[in-house]
Amino acid sequence: MENTLKPTKQTFLTDDFLLKSKFARRLYHDHAKKMPIIDYHCHLSPKDIASNRQFENISRVWLAGDHYKWRAMRTLGINERYITGDASDKEKFEKWATAVPYTMRNPLYHWTHLELSRYFDIDQLLSAETGSDIYEEATSLLQKSSYSTRGLLKRMNVEVVCTTDDPIDDLNFHQEAKGLDLKLLPAFRPDKAYAVEDPSSYLEYLDKLEQASGITIDQYSDLLSALEKRVEYFHENGGRLSDHGLEHLYFFKKGTFEVDQLFSKLKGGKRLTQEEINYFKFETLTALSKMYHAKGWTQQYHLGALRNANERMLRVLGPDTGFDSIGDYPQSVALAKYLNNLDSSDQLCKTILYNLNPADNEIMATMVGNFNDGSVKGKVQFGSGWWYLDQKDGMEKQINALSNMGILSCFVGMLTDSRSFLSFPRHEYFRRILCNLIGQDVANGELPEDEEWLGQMVEDICYNNAREYFGFYDI
Structure with missing residues (x-):
């Protein structure tokens, strides 16, 4: 997958992220990584799966319904208009982007960058400076049939x-x-x-x-x-x-x-x-x-x-x-x-x-x-x-x-x-x-x-x- 974003700061998500020993790395890369996923409890929409929904933009697939992110944004003083209110999807994403650097040591920081990397091959750190470009890149990819x-x-x-x-x-x-x-x-x-x-x-x-x-x-x-x-x-x-x-x-x-x-x-x-x-x-x-x-x-x-x-x-x-x-x-x-x-x-x-x-x-x-x-x-x-x-x-x-x-x-x-x-x-x-x-x-x-x-x-x-x-x- 080609990433059109310009390189920014080096990501902390290396291949050996969280793996602190040689044996741990062997266990993950040679055993855990290859296993399929059985997700036996989630709250995904069966309608979206059956209809093979194509999301309009990254905010619709990433921010809508995510009360983990909403709590963090409220704590940072972000107005509800940009969380569950009538702001545009891009405005909501950009507000989330400004919040992300402040979530360091909260699992949201790890999850956010794992998700950008694994789905969109985006290794840039999400922030106020990169938010707009990352929104456009991820939203563009979501229009492809392989991103249904x-x-x-x-x-x-x-x-x-x-x-x-x-x-x-x-x-x-x-x-x-x-x-x-x-x-x-x-x-x-x-x-x-x-x-x-x-x-x-x-x-x-x-x-x-x-x-x-x-x-x-x-x-x-x-x-x-x-x-x-x-x-x-x-x-x-x-x-x-x-x-x-x-x-x-x-x-x-x-x-x-x-x-x-x-x-x-x-x-x-x-x-x-x-x-x-x-x-x-x-x-x-x-x-x-x-x-x-x-x-x-x-x-x-x-x-x-x-x-x-x-x-x-x-x-x-x-x-x-x-x-x-x-x-x-x-x-x-x-x-x-x-x-x-x-x-x-x-x-x-x-x-x-x-x-x-x-x-x-x-x-x-x-x-x-x-x-x-x-x-x-x-x-x-x-x-x-x-x-x-x-x-x-x-x-x-x-x-x-x-x-x-x-x-x-x-x-x-x-x-x-x-x-x-x-x-x-x-x-x-x-x-x-x-x-x-x-x-x-x-x-x-x-x-x-x-x-x-x-x-x-x-x-x-x-x-x-x-x-x-x-x-x-x-x-």
Whole structure:
């Protein structure tokens, strides 16, 4: 690919970026780098993939929806007009360019330059001085057919993309994408099915679930029947994963409340108490988990986000716009009891746990071992560093906790959790960090210099384990 930009400052992104030993470099360049990508959790648009969207400019593919960048820009005093407002796409990009030098030591600085380099062969440092030229160069390349959404995915050697989909979604775009070299698969995200805090909003959702399932939902058993029908529909369309975003999991002695009565209250527009809300979620999540087990699915739990902390900005911009943070919710007791309740009847399916608070790393790393029963390799997994933890320090700590208290070699590896088609170098970032940690152990004399074994271990974590664990290639 020819880069028409004039050379500027030498990039820090050398071939050996983050690789501090000879053995780490061998592990990355000879093993990790070549492995395809299975991105089993992201927020990409299935419509954009199915239609093979061609983005008008780099702002549309890179800045739109990226609340990581938005938070940084707001912190630097950049007006909202240049973030989510009515400024032109080029103006927004140029404002981002002015912000980038100030993000040094934030993972955004690494991600930004990896993405410019890997997709556009642009090795210049992004700044106020280079922003306009880089905008024009990247936007020009995006007009080429090889830079369509599927072209961008192919460029990163992506084999599987699992999107995040509500039970009411029709999955038409996943159906349109059948037959492509890329596997585009849905993941079942039923958070709204138990979001009963606001009865009026919940009843509106139930109306949509009725339409999607064809089941009239008059009582709680109807709700479960509708959800089960949608699980079946997702399964028929390649779904093998569910995902749940929760502050924490819930556990109650069954019968603490009568769930049928709680549902009747909701249907009558009455608000539940907080304990009643939590019990309703416990009952519904438990029922869903058993449905997943019956289908051989994997369930994912993203735990610990404090969402919508800024109510004023929530009113102005809505959710998922950059006003969420790490929460300090207690995790271990209810989580253990919830998983044990499912395991007691041998209905605990493959499970991945993600924590947002790094203080919970060791909790998660030890919790998964409680429920690995020898039936499936790595049946219960400590998931990769998530959200605020998918940066160098966060990933190192997750890998070290998993290594110290579990079996790293069973790990199913990295995911993007992103809304951007330019986010896939995060897999490279993870792979370099993984190889560097193992390479450093070898350099320290703490592991044998066995490239055949350690190279295979790296390849497994980067790709093979996920391929075996999720069963996507049997679909």
